[in-house]
Amino acid sequence: MISAPAPTPVIPSFGGSDACVANTNSLFCPSWVSQNWGSILQPELLQHIELTVVAVVIGTVIAFVAALIAFRHGWFAQGFGAISAILYTIPSLAFFEMFVPVTGIGMLTIEIGLVGYTLLILFRNILEGLRAAPAEALTAAAGIGMTPRQTFWKVNVRLALPAIFAGLRVATVTTISLATVAAYISTIGLGAGIQRAIQNSFNTELLATGILTIILALVADALIVLIQRVLTPWQRAARRS
Amino acid sequence: MIDVLEDRVSGVEIEFTHVTKRFPGQEQPAVSDLSLTVEAGQICCLVGPSGGGKTTAMKLVNRLIEPTEGDILIGGKSITDSDPVELRRGIGYVIQETGLFPHMTIGENIGVVPQLLGWPKKRTTERAAELLKLVNLEPEMAKRYPAQLSGGQRQRVGLARALAADPPLMLMDEPFGALDHITRSMVQDEFLRVHREVGKTVLFVTHDIDEAIKMADKIAVFRQGGVLAQYAAPDELLAHPADDFVADLVGADRGIKRLSLRTAGELADSGGTAADGTPRVEAGTTLRETLALLLSEGAQEASVHGDAGPVGVITLEKIRQVAGAS
Ligand SMILES: Nc1ncnc2c1ncn2[C@@H]1O[C@H](COP(=O)(O)OP(=O)(O)OP(=O)(O)O)[C@@H](O)[C@H]1O
Ligand SMILES: [Mg+2]
Numbered sequence: 256m257i258s259a260p261a262p263t264p265v266i267p268s269f270g271g272s273d274a275c276v277a278n279t280n281s282l283f284c285p286s287w288v289s290q291n292w293g294s295i296l297q298p299e300l301l302q303h304i305e306l307t308v309v310a311v312v313i314g315t316v317i318a319f320v321a322a323l324i325a326f327r328h329g330w331f332a333q334g335f336g337a338i339s340a341i342l343y344t345i346p347s348l349a350f351f352e353m354f355v356p357v358t359g360i361g362m363l364t365i366e367i368g369l370v371g372y373t374l375l376i377l378f379r380n381i382l383e384g385l386r387a388a389p390a391e392a393l394t395a396a397a398g399i400g401m402t403p404r405q406t407f408w409k410v411n412v413r414l415a416l417p418a419i420f421a422g423l424r425v426a427t428v429t430t431i432s433l434a435t436v437a438a439y440i441s442t443i444g445l446g447a448g449i450q451r452a453i454q455n456s457f458n459t460e461l462l463a464t465g466i467l468t469i470i471l472a473l474v475a476d477a478l479i480v481l482i483q484r485v486l487t488p489w490q491r492a493a494r495r496s
Numbered sequence: 497m498i499d500v501l502e503d504r505v506s507g508v509e510i511e512f513t514h515v516t517k518r519f520p521g522q523e524q525p526a527v528s529d530l531s532l533t534v535e536a537g538q539i540c541c542l543v544g545p546s547g548g549g550k551t552t553a554m555k556l557v558n559r560l561i562e563p564t565e566g567d568i569l570i571g572g573k574s575i576t577d578s579d580p581v582e583l584r585r586g587i588g589y590v591i592q593e594t595g596l597f598p599h600m601t602i603g604e605n606i607g608v609v610p611q612l613l614g615w616p617k618k619r620t621t622e623r624a625a626e627l628l629k630l631v632n633l634e635p636e637m638a639k640r641y642p643a644q645l646s647g648g649q650r651q652r653v654g655l656a657r658a659l660a661a662d663p664p665l666m667l668m669d670e671p672f673g674a675l676d677h678i679t680r681s682m683v684q685d686e687f688l689r690v691h692r693e694v695g696k697t698v699l700f701v702t703h704d705i706d707e708a709i710k711m712a713d714k715i716a717v718f719r720q721g722g723v724l725a726q727y728a729a730p731d732e733l734l735a736h737p738a739d740d741f742v743a744d745l746v747g748a749d750r751g752i753k754r755l756s757l758r759t760a761g762e763l764a765d766s767g768g769t770a771a772d773g774t775p776r777v778e779a780g781t782t783l784r785e786t787l788a789l790l791l792s793e794g795a796q797e798a799s800v801h802g803d804a805g806p807v808g809v810i811t812l813e814k815i816r817q818v819a820g821a822s
Contacts (some may be wrong), residue, residue: 395595398558398667399609399657400585413599489599493643 303444314373322381339375380422384415507697515566527722541708549722588658588666603638751819755783764808
């Protein structure tokens with residue numbers, strides 16, 4: 256579809272003036288989508304991707320470091336697990352609001368919230384993954400002369416990849432969906448469009464934004480699966496046989 | 497330096513001197529005052545009850561476990577002289593279920609020690625190919641993953657991995673324990689062939705006394721508490737068990753087992769001539785198989801044939817004497 260040269264609408268969500276858009280009962284107006292792709296939908300989609308990537312990357316780094324410590328010290332595993340489990344039970348909107356007094360209205364608050372949610376999923380999966388290496392493989396690793404550090408990176412971490420990727424998939428899809436709620440804090444991402452559409456009872460924008468969110472989640476998931484296939488070739492080999 | 501030996505020996509002597517290992521919180525030591533020497537190039541099998549300290553004795557050698565008392569010498573040098581990690585890279589290690597790394601290809605698994613030792617990539621790959629050939633596996637196997645191999649194939653790869661950096665000493669802890677009878681027998685033969693080619697010193701733990709009799713130059717029998725009950729060549733162990741415990745362990749059929757260690761050729765009486773119609777056996781046939789033949793044929797004697805024709809006669813009575821000697 257050829258996108259029209261971006262108009263600069265006075266009221267962004269009513270950027271077109273065709274009959275379909277003017278009729279509040281119409282379910283979906285393709286013309287609105289094509290006219291407002293460049294000015295509204297694409298920027299919000301990119302913001303949403305950015306929110307997600309930043310949250311998942313930071314969440315992964317923190318969860319990995321935490322899992323690494325927990326792998327060495329059992330008490331840490333229980334402590335961290337308990338804290339992130341509590342975080343997970345807090346209703347998402349309340350969770351975002353909680354930080355507003357400290358971190359203000361904006362990216363930072365949203366990211367803190369999103370990262371918080373990824374932590375439990377990722378931490379559990381990474382830790383489980385690190386612990387999943389078969390005992391014989393670990394005995395063999397030490398016995399053939401790997402240092403503890405080499406054993407950790409060459410055996411534990413590599414064998415944790417399937418579990419890590421399983422966690423990444425859930426965390427990413429969850430973050431994409433949760434990030435729509437973040438718009439209540441600050442108008443950013445696809446959530447902003449959803450909110451606006453609800454306020455204006457504008458079906459087209461609601462549908463367009465909702466579908467974009469779903470597509471984004473599906474594409475992100477597929478992408479992660481693809482990367483996992485490349486990084487864990489032994490898994491497919493095992494399934495084939 | 498002697499560099500021409502009858503059999504190739506690239507192994508090294510290993511000596512336990514009064515080694516004791518007591519785990520904290522355990523009444524009985526896992527290994528008690530163990531003194532034992534395995535000559536270079538020999539296979540020593542460790543047998544004994546579960547919990548008898550066999551695995552512990554092995555792990556003491558590559559310092560996965562440190563002794564409470566005593567020392568172990570490899571080639572006359574104390575193992576405490578070298579860094580544990582360095583030491584282990586110079587000792588082949590095979591464990592039950594092989595301990596292959598599931599995420600590495602067969603080639604990578606075999607090349608893992610050379611890689612740790614910093615060999616160039618090309619040399620590591622070549623070495624892996626060479627070893628696959630040695631253990632009778634197709635070169636294409638190098639690209640597969642352990643999950644794509646049969647148990648017997650995995651076991652061979654485990655052996656190849658242990659041989660990769662050409663260590664003079666190999667530790668094998670129930671390496672064939674998980675294999676079915678037929679596969680196990682094949683891999684044993686395979687191992688003995690490889691051993692004749694590479695001539696390493698081998699410590700080999702097994703639960704299977706028949707396996708020990710087949711493989712070992714010497715057998716170390718452990719009893720509960722890691723006490724060495726007897727250390728002797730298989731024939732000696734079967735003929736003269738040191739006590740009831742050892743006699744029990746080697747089994748009531750030890751006489752029959754002994755017959756597996758000798759061949760008809762060794763026992764044939766070259767003076768005798770066989771009557772027409774006596775059964776005929778090859779010189780390499782074990783006495784056990786010869787006995788089975790005589791019994792099934794209802795014969796008293798068999799004529800023994802070597803590559804160059806008849807070498808003599810073997811009688812039921814003579815076999816009986818070998819089996820009965822104790
Ligand atoms: N890491 C350890 N900590 C405490 N006790 C141990 C440890 N490893 C082994 N033991 C104990 O030492 C004794 C000898 O164990 P070991 O594993 O050497 O026996 P084994 O002869 O190999 O037995 P199996 O034939 O069942 O493999 C046992 O009583 C065992 O419980
Ligand atoms: Mg054991």
